Amino acid sequence: MDQGEHRRLLGLAAPEFCPHLLGARVSSFIDGQLVVIELTEVEAYAGAADPGSHAYRGKTARNAALFGPPGTAYVYFTYGMHHCANVVCGEDGTASAVLLRAGKIITGEATVRARRGNNTGPAHLLLSGPARLAQGLGLSLEHNGKQYMHGTARGPGPSLGLESLATSAPEHSTGPRTGVSGPGGTEAYPYRYWLPGEPSVSRYRRAAPRVRPSPGV
DNA sequence: ATGTTGATCTTCT
């Protein structure tokens, strides 16, 4: 695909962009290690009008990268321990973005296992879930706001890459978003997209508010 | 196989 077509697809709003991202390749060159993955599951976050989006309550220091140009990485920290990664798409300033939920490893399995705590489990589980995927790619807040270059990530400095977007959307399935509570988590937002039959696709869990243990006496 | 819980802390209300 040429650069112009790549840019055109990135300019689509998240729900339209998602199918083109399935089967596409994301790569990171971080700490001298190249990791290339193929996406199998993504979720759309449609900007300020989407109650499930971090952009719903307007621009803040945390979500500023969401409002950047298409091709920007939005990486955030949550639950006190996890990072999750998005690709910003749509028109500049619309805060449309796609959460990278799962993928399979093309290059760099040893690096991914090392980053995932020398995990020795089956390879298809290594990137199964947004926090696992971000960890496998080595992403953290340092990379928030960086651009995904068109092509494979490469040195000398840290870089991110995005390539092989599908020109026509592959066969895929859709459903409600995982982990999103409130109106944004209902069937009205079938913004989760995945490749059927891929073992790396994360198991669906409906968002359930957690009951905190009462504070100790 | 499915359900529950602890970990751990930033962000916004």
Added chain:
DNA sequence: GAAGATCAACATC
């Protein structure tokens, strides 16, 4: 002060 675009360990069936 409460919830969060989660994960892994543990309990129970």
